[in-house]
Amino acid sequence: xxxxxxxxxxxxxxIVVDYYAGILxxxxxxxxxxxxxxxxxxxxxxxxxxxxKYYNFINDNITGIGRLFGFTNHIPYLKIILPIxxxxxxxxxxxYTIEVYRGNQKAERHFGIYALYVMFYPQLVAGxxxxxxxxxxxxxxxxxxxxxxxxxxxxxxxxxxxxxxxxADRLALAVDTVYGDIHTYHGLTVLLAAIFYAFQIYxxxxxxxxxxxxxxxxxxxxxxxxxxxxxxxxxxxxxxxxWHISLSTWLSDYLYTPIVIAKRDWGKFAVIFxxxxxxxxxxxxxxxxxxxVLWGVLHGIVMSFEFITKKRRNQLAKVTPGxxxxxxxxxxxxxxxxxxxxFFRNGSIPDCIYIIKTAFNPFAHGYFNIIHxxxxxxxxxxxxxxxxxxxxxSGVGCFALLDYLLRNKSHFLLxxxxxxxxWAGYIILIMSILxxxxxxxxxxxxxxx
Amino acid sequence: xxxxxxxxxxxxxxxLLVILMAVDTSSxxxxxxxxQNDLGKVNLVMGHRVDPDIMIFxxxxxxxxxxxxxxxxxxxxxxxxxxxxxxxxxxxGCLVSEFSDYSSQNKxxxxxxxxxxxxxxxxxxxxxxxxAYIDNPYVYKSLSSMDPNLTNRCRFIPFYxxxxxxxxxxxxxxxxxKSYLGSARQKEISDTNYGFxxxxxxxxxxxxxxxxxxxxxxxxIDSSVCRYLQGLITTLQAKGKKxxxxxxxxxxxxxxLITNFDAIxxxxxxxxxxxxxxxxxxxxSISAKKEFFYNDSHxxxxxxxxxxxMLFNQMKGVxx
Numbered sequence: 001x002x003x004x005x006x007x008x009x010x011x012x013x014x015i016v017v018d019y020y021a022g023i024l025x026x027x028x029x030x031x032x033x034x035x036x037x038x039x040x041x042x043x044x045x046x047x048x049x050x051x052x053k054y055y056n057f058i059n060d061n062i063t064g065i066g067r068l069f070g071f072t073n074h075i076p077y078l079k080i081i082l083p084i085x086x087x088x089x090x091x092x093x094x095x096y097t098i099e100v101y102r103g104n105q106k107a108e109r110h111f112g113i114y115a116l117y118v119m120f121y122p123q124l125v126a127g128x129x130x131x132x133x134x135x136x137x138x139x140x141x142x143x144x145x146x147x148x149x150x151x152x153x154x155x156x157x158x159x160x161x162x163x164x165x166x167x168a169d170r171l172a173l174a175v176d177t178v179y180g181d182i183h184t185y186h187g188l189t190v191l192l193a194a195i196f197y198a199f200q201i202y203x204x205x206x207x208x209x210x211x212x213x214x215x216x217x218x219x220x221x222x223x224x225x226x227x228x229x230x231x232x233x234x235x236x237x238x239x240x241x242x243w244h245i246s247l248s249t250w251l252s253d254y255l256y257t258p259i260v261i262a263k264r265d266w267g268k269f270a271v272i273f274x275x276x277x278x279x280x281x282x283x284x285x286x287x288x289x290x291x292x293v294l295w296g297v298l299h300g301i302v303m304s305f306e307f308i309t310k311k312r313r314n315q316l317a318k319v320t321p322g323x324x325x326x327x328x329x330x331x332x333x334x335x336x337x338x339x340x341x342x343f344f345r346n347g348s349i350p351d352c353i354y355i356i357k358t359a360f361n362p363f364a365h366g367y368f369n370i371i372h373x374x375x376x377x378x379x380x381x382x383x384x385x386x387x388x389x390x391x392x393x394s395g396v397g398c399f400a401l402l403d404y405l406l407r408n409k410s411h412f413l414l415x416x417x418x419x420x421x422x423w424a425g426y427i428i429l430i431m432s433i434l435x436x437x438x439x440x441x442x443x444x445x446x447x448x449x
Numbered sequence: 450x451x452x453x454x455x456x457x458x459x460x461x462x463x464x465l466l467v468i469l470m471a472v473d474t475s476s477x478x479x480x481x482x483x484x485q486n487d488l489g490k491v492n493l494v495m496g497h498r499v500d501p502d503i504m505i506f507x508x509x510x511x512x513x514x515x516x517x518x519x520x521x522x523x524x525x526x527x528x529x530x531x532x533x534x535x536x537x538x539x540x541x542g543c544l545v546s547e548f549s550d551y552s553s554q555n556k557x558x559x560x561x562x563x564x565x566x567x568x569x570x571x572x573x574x575x576x577x578x579x580x581a582y583i584d585n586p587y588v589y590k591s592l593s594s595m596d597p598n599l600t601n602r603c604r605f606i607p608f609y610x611x612x613x614x615x616x617x618x619x620x621x622x623x624x625x626x627k628s629y630l631g632s633a634r635q636k637e638i639s640d641t642n643y644g645f646x647x648x649x650x651x652x653x654x655x656x657x658x659x660x661x662x663x664x665x666x667x668x669x670i671d672s673s674v675c676r677y678l679q680g681l682i683t684t685l686q687a688k689g690k691k692x693x694x695x696x697x698x699x700x701x702x703x704x705x706l707i708t709n710f711d712a713i714x715x716x717x718x719x720x721x722x723x724x725x726x727x728x729x730x731x732x733x734s735i736s737a738k739k740e741f742f743y744n745d746s747h748x749x750x751x752x753x754x755x756x757x758x759m760l761f762n763q764m765k766g767v768x769x
């Protein structure tokens with residue numbers, strides 16, 4: 001992932017292709033011609049993405065297979081850098097041509113506005129992946145200064161920045177310490193690092209999304225919500241309705257549902273087949289590496305299991321006390337997420353297996369010994385001095401509790417308070433960002449995709 | 450209409466500004482009153498609180514190498530070691546300039562060099578120690594000669610500096626406030642080592658292995674750094690101070706790793722010709738003995754005693 005000025009030309013290429021594809025799709029009445037235009041547009045978009053993101057991955061795998069069967073791969077390895085945000089704006093551009101093809105969206109005739117739809121800066125690099133129905137008409141509307149938008153936008157940006165620099169980047173210090181030298185650590189330390197990573201990635205990505213939504217709202221634009229308290233989910237299916245919503249709905253609209261419809265003769269198996277394909281592609285979309293594919297497959301398997309067992313689980317829920325069923329369901333969901341994110345975070349599969357083995361084996365010798373001595377009488381826990389670790393752990397606990405309590409609230413908690421408390425809250429957030437934030441160039445995790 | 454809506458926001462921003470300014474003033478005050486460790490040295494010099502007969506400037510090898518209590522005892526003069534760990538002379542220069550401006554009692558300034566002193570440096574070390582003085586022209590000039598972007602951001606963007614500091618900075622603020630509010634009102638030098646930081650480690654066990662595994666490397670000699678040091682010497686001399694340039698011992702194995710060690714020695718010697726006195730200990734008898742070092746270029750407490758004794762014997766003829 002990188003920004004190079006000349007990469008704007010790649011963006012320009014896909015913008016020009018999709019802009020004209022949209023007009024041609026709308027103007028032609030011939031279904032086969034329409035399909036042809038759509039395919040041309042999709043090939044251009046996926047081609048660019050495949051070249052930059054998957055060329056070397058595919059090449060590496062050809063080399064690996066070649067070695068297995070005794071032939072040498074002569075396809076050259078290319079030193080290419082993934083343009084920043086390519087996966088996001090490719091999906092956004094594809095949604096435009098598909099919607100025009102389906103007749104749900106009129107083709108955009110103003111080239112500047114179409115370019116703005118693809119390149120709208122708040123969400124260019126890491127989403128939310130918008131739909132043309134939500135965005136294009138907003139670019140045509142005349143915008144006027146709106147105080148409510150300004151304040152709610154600033155509020156969202158503030159909360160997003162807090163989550164990023166105060167929570168995510170501080171947790172990153174611990175996570176990087178452990179995952180950077182994983183075999184030095186074991187037991188509960190590794191489990192804590194996995195838990196911290198879960199909160200790191202949540203605060204990092206949802207923090208970015210809040211900043212994107214907030215900065216768009218300040219200018220009077222409304223982007224779709226990308227997160228909705230995902231850790232409160234009782235199933236992985238529910239989790240995907242609350243996590244990275246713009247991607248999961250994109251995949252559902254343009255991949256999962258069409259496959260289910262196409263294979264409807266297969267019955268239940270069509271759904272399972274579609275889930276597996278969708279999640280494998282979701283894994284590949286995140287990164288050109290097998291650990292991401294494995295991460296996607298794991299989610300696919302669990303989602304399929306949930307689909308098959310839905311009736312039985314509902315029966316079980318009826319005969320089990322609500323609090324017990326919900327609590328256990330949330331615990332299992334969170335445990336699965338922790339395991340799956342281990343594959344998301346680590347490129348090495350053997351390392352992932354080591355982490356799972358050591359983190360989930362409380363009977364192992366020294367499992368609970370989390371204090372690390374660096375031989376210079378510096379006793380640390382996950383790289384933090386003990387008092388700082390206690391503070392970070394309590395901070396994460398408070399954040400998790402707050403996030404859980406707010407799961408059914410549509411408003412920011414502070415909004416319900418009177419003005420003096422609200423302002424005190426804002427000031428505490430600002431001061432926390434300034435004085436407790438980590439500013440040592442930690443980019444957003446999802447920028448790499 | 451818009452203004453009436455914005456009134457509330459403006460009022461909030463004003464309150465925020467007042468609070469941030471109060472915190473900023475308070476942290477500046479606190480940090481300026483911490484007289485411990487390297488920050489304490491910066492505060493003593495920038496606060497014009499130290500004016501010894503002999504003042505020492507340099508980096509870590511000077512900080513651990515010049516045994517000030519011993520030099521005080523032997524010479525009968527007041528001595529202070531203002532050398533800062535990891536700090537290049539391009540950065541240290543602001544303290545030298547400030548000191549030369551205010552000091553009246555001081556007669557001798559020792560500039561302690563190292564093989565790295567003449568190399569280029571673009572990274573400011575521990576900017577948190579200088580933030581409280583960033584408006585001082587010498588400090589601003591020194592820091593911006595190394596990293597103008599960072600320096601300008603810290604000086605001109607309100608509250609930006611807090612994004613460049615870590616928890617140590619706030620600890621220093623607390624120490625400063627405690628020191629100020631304490632019954633003793635610690636405003637004088639309480640450091641019985643007078644800036645000298647003895648290191649009691651022996652030659653580190655793994656140092657031989659590290660040296661054996663290391664490739665030999667050159668240290669560039671930057672002509673602009675040489676000119677800068679010449680300028681510092683001239684400035685000090687213009688203020689009536691005798692400048693003593695000293696090249697402390699460098700351990701033999703460490704010397705062997707530097708491909709242009711002799712060329713660096715020659716460049717330092719050329720610089721020494723501009724000073725009032727120049728003493729080269731880089732290759733003296735101490736250099737061959739590992740028991741006096743804890744790594745290639747840093748003397749341990751025992752080595753510092755030996756070196757300071759040797760230094761005094763050479764220097765006593767010039768001190769009056």
